[in-house]
Amino acid sequence: MKAALRIAAFVILALRAVDAGAYAFEVCDHKPVGWTQALQLVQNALSIPANSARVSDYVNAITRWNNVPGMRQMFKHAGITTGSSVAVDDGRNDVAVTTAAEIGNARGLTFTQFDQFWCDAFSDPHIVEADVFVANVGTFGPVALEGLIILSPRAVFLHEFGHALGLLHSEGYDIMRSTGPSPMVGGTGEHVDLFPDDTEGGRFLYSQPILRTNVFSSPHRLISNPNTIASNTGVGPVIACSSGGGKLNVMATVGNNGNFDMKQTERWFVSPNPKAYSNGTIVGQWKNSTYHAHSATTVWRTITLPPLMPGMYFFFHGVNQLHENYEPDEADNVAREALFIKVVHCRAP
């Protein structure tokens, strides 16, 4: 009961699901056009050296796509080349880093070859080669913060690998956006990841009927119209009295990359420690909220802050906090929002 008292009351003001199914692909009549088997990727080790930040981005792209719940593992690392150039018409699926100038000052470019250029009632075209190039622009390697970053090379790898699979641009809550910034997932693990529209697109093209679970919290939301990615909260800081009782209106975004609905418990908590992903002071809880498979949802909450010691606090939001559901990856369950809360002594009225 005491614990319950420490959990501040909150009110649900609104619930808004991001439009799902916003992925695009090619079809020949009604048949989706993709690969018949996994892509054997060939890493250019001169431009993506071993033990480098670049190879970390390359591996992350493979891992993220291969870990899509209910989707076949479509990328296999099949070897390396070491040359200073790469051929895009040699039957190999090369992956390399180039200068931006080499690819027309783009951030990335994917050359995709289909086994036939026509489509009619009797044809069944497939992708047979994909060569991926990422420009040497920006900082390679993991993105340390959950802030809004315009196009890290890590995100470009993930985006171009989506093209290699046969996905086209779609301006949703996804990595296949052609307009930046890309959203990121929260947590202590990888922030540059796939989102429900990406994973649903991957599953649509390469489904594997296995039940998998993955919900995540993100500090970013999709603004549908006008279309862009933005932080759930402002930076603040908002000022709160140490005696508690202050109301906080915030948004929280949750995605479900799995292939079945998940009922779970969400929590909001604060901490002076920016890395307190698992041990902050709980300020709000919502039990039994359900997030549907292949969806991302942004919710409004009004949270009543409990008494807190004066100081600056980071603000966190977590899903599946009581571990009601087993997830292979729980590192993305808690997002640190952009918001700062400044708690001060207030004079009695």
Place this chain on the structure above:
Amino acid sequence: MCFVVTSPARADSGALIRTTSDALRDAASVIEARVTDIRFTFDPVAGPRTVVTLGDIHTIAGEDPGREVQLATLGGPLPNRRLLVVSELAHFRRDSRYIVFLTSSDWFFSPVVADYAFRIENVAGREVLVTQSGNPIVGVNEFGIQVGGLSLEPGARQMRTRFDRIALVEDAAVRAERALSHADFVGTLKRLSATAAPRGSFKRSMVPGRVWNVMRVDPGQEGPR
């Protein structure tokens, strides 16, 4: 309002294009034109090219490119009957009208500035502009192009009609409700080009000395992670 247009990957331009002003400065001219023909060529050096002919040209800003312009974009049928598609390049459809930024930079992949080729669609009697993804344009300023939330095109794109006019989704009128009118879009581009003026001449031919299927890599310089 938040204007964002920087994309994961776009070609072809003389520099990284982050804003509408960047795109205007990289352009020789901004034109409105109709796709009168699309054909395909192959050359061992230039590679497969989709050659789009633009006619009925009206110059919005910059140099007048004349009565007809051809855009030879990398991609198209190969001699072995395969099809090459290059992501991020501007794509055109027959019998459709576009507003196109023609580059003044040397180019190899496409003579269009980044993906600044916007199709004009008539939706419920209104002329609006859509991006390469089919999203309606709802705003434009010096910082970027602002797009609406939902594409007017179906998610499943027909390979058979890849170069033909596209059938919009049934509720296109609703999705395009907040779209800028064609007149407003053009008016804003003209105003912006007064301060970020297109300059130079449209480079009709690709830069020589490159072979289409050979890409130089950038040796990794940074240390271990």
